[in-house]
Amino acid sequence: MNVGGRHYRTIWLNDDRRAVDIIDQRWLPHEFRIVTLRTLDDVAIAIRDMWVRGAPLIGVTAAYGMAIAMTDDSSDTALDAAWEKLHATRPTAINLRWALDAMRALLKPLPEGERAKAAHGRAAEIADEDVELNRAIGENGLEIIRKTASGKKPGEPVNILTHCNAGWLATVDYGTATAPIYLAMEADIPVHVYVDETRPRNQGAQLTAWEMAGHGVPHTLIVDNAGGHLMQHGDVDMVIVGTDRTTANGDVCNKIGTYLKALAAKDNGVPFYVALPSPTIDWTVFDGLKEIPIEERSGDEVSLVWGKTASGDIAQVRVSPDATPAGNPAFDVTPARLVTGLITERGVAAASREGLRALFPDR
Numbered sequence: 001m002n003v004g005g006r007h008y009r010t011i012w013l014n015d016d017r018r019a020v021d022i023i024d025q026r027w028l029p030h031e032f033r034i035v036t037l038r039t040l041d042d043v044a045i046a047i048r049d050m051w052v053r054g055a056p057l058i059g060v061t062a063a064y065g066m067a068i069a070m071t072d073d074s075s076d077t078a079l080d081a082a083w084e085k086l087h088a089t090r091p092t093a094i095n096l097r098w099a100l101d102a103m104r105a106l107l108k109p110l111p112e113g114e115r116a117k118a119a120h121g122r123a124a125e126i127a128d129e130d131v132e133l134n135r136a137i138g139e140n141g142l143e144i145i146r147k148t149a150s151g152k153k154p155g156e157p158v159n160i161l162t163h164c165n166a167g168w169l170a171t172v173d174y175g176t177a178t179a180p181i182y183l184a185m186e187a188d189i190p191v192h193v194y195v196d197e198t199r200p201r202n203q204g205a206q207l208t209a210w211e212m213a214g215h216g217v218p219h220t221l222i223v224d225n226a227g228g229h230l231m232q233h234g235d236v237d238m239v240i241v242g243t244d245r246t247t248a249n250g251d252v253c254n255k256i257g258t259y260l261k262a263l264a265a266k267d268n269g270v271p272f273y274v275a276l277p278s279p280t281i282d283w284t285v286f287d288g289l290k291e292i293p294i295e296e297r298s299g300d301e302v303s304l305v306w307g308k309t310a311s312g313d314i315a316q317v318r319v320s321p322d323a324t325p326a327g328n329p330a331f332d333v334t335p336a337r338l339v340t341g342l343i344t345e346r347g348v349a350a351a352s353r354e355g356l357r358a359l360f361p362d363r
């Protein structure tokens with residue numbers, strides 16, 4: 001995506017052809033910081049501490065982590081140790097394990113001397129594939145927006161609510177939930193986006209709002225609890241969110257609060273779509289509520305908030321009493337029955353085993 005007139009992906013190979021550069025998303029929207037990840041530890045920390053985040057981007061970053069590890073030590077021991085270290089960073093997004101398994105399946109049979117080059121090549125392919133998958137998701141989601149627009153008065157925008165950040169900052173480019181929005185802008189279809197702030201890390205307020213502003217998409221930041229009210233008053237035409245892991249029968253695991261949006265959408269007859277590339281589907285899981293591990297992050301993310309002070313400094317402040325403990329489940333599971341459709345690179349599937357099998361008969 002364009003930042004200040006220059007096109008950026010969220011991750012790219014450093015000039016030394018072995019490290020990777022990333023946008024350190026912790027400082028957005030106030031500072032645009034690029035950092036270089038030179039070691040396996042750098043990559044693990046960047047994923048664990050959410051310098052980079054978003055299921056597809058986590059997977060791509062981990063793939064590059066394996067490549068960097070092989071450049072340092074391409075032994076079987078090092079390969080397995082890198083897989084374990086990276087896999088331990090965050091438990092919920094399936095793209096992480098998908099990418100790590102794809103890398104290890106490629107590298108294990110290779111002679112050690114060939115692994116570093118092959119690993120960087122495959123990591124670059126996974127990054128490029130992500131861009132293409134997201135563009136295709138955008139094309140398929142665009143048709144839904146176009147159909148909705150046809151039912152509106154001329155010039156009246158399609159009002160879309162999104163939760164968290166499933167934008168280009170959550171992927172290599174385009175995003176998943178935002179891809180249809182960006183393509184609608186390119187097609188001159190009027191859209192307006194309600195951006196859930198998305199407590200506690202505020203990915204909506206800090207990242208999605210920054211993306212929307214940078215791309216000229218009309219948008220309104222709202223508190224997480226306003227979505228149901230807006231739907232009750234007919235202010236939302238559809239919801240489009242991303243996902244970190246979707247089961248083989250269409251249950252959707254996504255940022256905490258997604259389930260409540262889906263309940264409100266169901267109660268108000270608002271279509272609830274989930275945009276996802278197929279590496280986000282966990283074909284081995286059929287009951288999301290029982291089987292998907294939900295990451296429990298530090299309560300400090302709830303009690304402490306980052307922002308910019310009046311004097312322009314980036315600072316953290318405490319919003320609760322010092323002694324108050326805070327719980328912080330980072331994701332929840334939306335049952336398939338609440339999902340209108342799954343927007344994939346191959347088309348829009350019903351949120352069911354049959355729906356997904358129709359698009360992915362090979363799975």
Ligand SMILES: CSC[C@H]1O[C@H](OP(=O)(O)O)[C@H](O)[C@@H]1O
Binds near residue numbers: 254
């Ligand atoms: C396109 S996946 C984006 C997905 O990832 C986010 O989680 P996090 O910011 O904690 O990595 C959120 O669930 C988004 O929907």
